[in-house]
Amino acid sequence: MFGIYGHPDAANLTYLGLYALQHRGQESAGIATWQGGRIHFERAMGYVADIFDEARLSRLPGDSAVGHVRYSTAGDSHLSNAQPIVYKTNKGPLAIAHNGNLVNADEIRRELEDEGSIFTTTSDTEVFLHLMARSRAENVVAALKDALSRVRGAYSLVLLAGERVIAARDPQGFRPLTLGRLGEAQVVASETCAFDLLDAELVRDVEPGEMVILDAGGVASTSFGMGRRTAFCIFEPVYFARPDSTVFGKSVAEARRGFGRRLAREHPAMVDVVVPVPDSGVFAALGFAEESGVPYAMGLVRNHYVGRTFIEPRQAIRNFGVKVKLNAVRSVVGGKRVALIDDSIVRGTTSKKIVRLLKLAGALEVHMRISSPPTRNPCHYGIDTPRRRELIASTHELEEIREFIDADSLGYLSIEGMLQAFGRSENEMCAACFTGHYPVPIATGEEQVPLFVGGPNGVLLPALDLREPVAVSDTAATPAA
Numbered sequence: 001m002f003g004i005y006g007h008p009d010a011a012n013l014t015y016l017g018l019y020a021l022q023h024r025g026q027e028s029a030g031i032a033t034w035q036g037g038r039i040h041f042e043r044a045m046g047y048v049a050d051i052f053d054e055a056r057l058s059r060l061p062g063d064s065a066v067g068h069v070r071y072s073t074a075g076d077s078h079l080s081n082a083q084p085i086v087y088k089t090n091k092g093p094l095a096i097a098h099n100g101n102l103v104n105a106d107e108i109r110r111e112l113e114d115e116g117s118i119f120t121t122t123s124d125t126e127v128f129l130h131l132m133a134r135s136r137a138e139n140v141v142a143a144l145k146d147a148l149s150r151v152r153g154a155y156s157l158v159l160l161a162g163e164r165v166i167a168a169r170d171p172q173g174f175r176p177l178t179l180g181r182l183g184e185a186q187v188v189a190s191e192t193c194a195f196d197l198l199d200a201e202l203v204r205d206v207e208p209g210e211m212v213i214l215d216a217g218g219v220a221s222t223s224f225g226m227g228r229r230t231a232f233c234i235f236e237p238v239y240f241a242r243p244d245s246t247v248f249g250k251s252v253a254e255a256r257r258g259f260g261r262r263l264a265r266e267h268p269a270m271v272d273v274v275v276p277v278p279d280s281g282v283f284a285a286l287g288f289a290e291e292s293g294v295p296y297a298m299g300l301v302r303n304h305y306v307g308r309t310f311i312e313p314r315q316a317i318r319n320f321g322v323k324v325k326l327n328a329v330r331s332v333v334g335g336k337r338v339a340l341i342d343d344s345i346v347r348g349t350t351s352k353k354i355v356r357l358l359k360l361a362g363a364l365e366v367h368m369r370i371s372s373p374p375t376r377n378p379c380h381y382g383i384d385t386p387r388r389r390e391l392i393a394s395t396h397e398l399e400e401i402r403e404f405i406d407a408d409s410l411g412y413l414s415i416e417g418m419l420q421a422f423g424r425s426e427n428e429m430c431a432a433c434f435t436g437h438y439p440v441p442i443a444t445g446e447e448q449v450p451l452f453v454g455g456p457n458g459v460l461l462p463a464l465d466l467r468e469p470v471a472v473s474d475t476a477a478t479p480a481a
């Protein structure tokens, strides 16, 4: 997700920003710009570089733009759900792009449909626009605040409203959102790696519960729900974010190295070489090798022209992808005892195939080490994880998992170790896919609504009732620097 205000090349820069953020979604992409009193937009299924050519970008004039790359965690993988979603409303034309999942979108949607609203997508993002259109507030900022007071869950969003770009982050701050500067222009992005590609300067994170308004007056900031328990997604530094990004104020690469070092202390292995599962295991493996004093080597090579298996939504592609994606380097692993480092085990089928690859290439032993705790619970806040029954750690004990993947030993990083290595407490983070303590209550269904969230030293604290109206503070304008 990317937004820019005040640059004559807004669409081209958004294209580049999305290019840097491609890892956050590969199903579809879109860009919306503002010029001549209307929104211009282009959206399509596929990768950013395949969708946008010169002709398409030339149809996106204007100095303001918002853009999005999508993978579906709510709503189908279909062009109608591609973002930004563009509506003509009583508040003017609006284009919105959203990262995260709302936990009460279905409830709001049912209520609005009962009252006559017609939805054109199955995405939870559309709920924002309906709520804004129905708000009695007279301006867009107040209408967005009205809308945000109704929704619960994870959202970092960008909105194009006239020439203004508005960005907001949910009060728990599940997903990252950063504010930057490119000359006189203002930019926002899901991750700082987008700024690096543009040579933009990182200014700061958009705070949880903060809305920033980028316009001719500079950057204005207003709060709509600050001061609550934060719930930064620990899976962002573990797996999802790019290692060259900074999320939640910390370098992802350094965080992963720290997870690896801690993992080596918690689960040492008598091995000859430390091998990462590329790419997300690379920095954890470096940390593991440093801490254990064992050489690090690239014993697996990844074909970068195959999509990431974890976020491909179709099972057929997922199975196919594993086979073509990785290959073992015989000269590195042959005749060696290998510590194999990965960020997580989801279903276990990928790990099993990788262990087999290494053994077929001559590895004598494969000791699997995972730089996060067992993934036992699905995410309801915007990361695509399977249902609980498909998560191997939810249905199997450690020894059964080891046996299934055919490793000689298996060790996971502890929850305490992961949080300590990241330098945050459980009260600041969401770690629900590991702990089952959902910091924002989720809808009933297969996964039950938690009444408690984890506290320090394993003490459970009551979850906040986020259905209460949120406080709205005055807008405080800060000049552009």
Ligand code: SF4
Pocket: 174, 232, 233, 234, 235, 236, 378, 379, 380, 381, 382, 383, 430, 431, 432, 433, 434
């Ligand atoms: S459940 Fe897991 S993946 Fe989802 S927000 Fe929480 S830590 Fe992140």
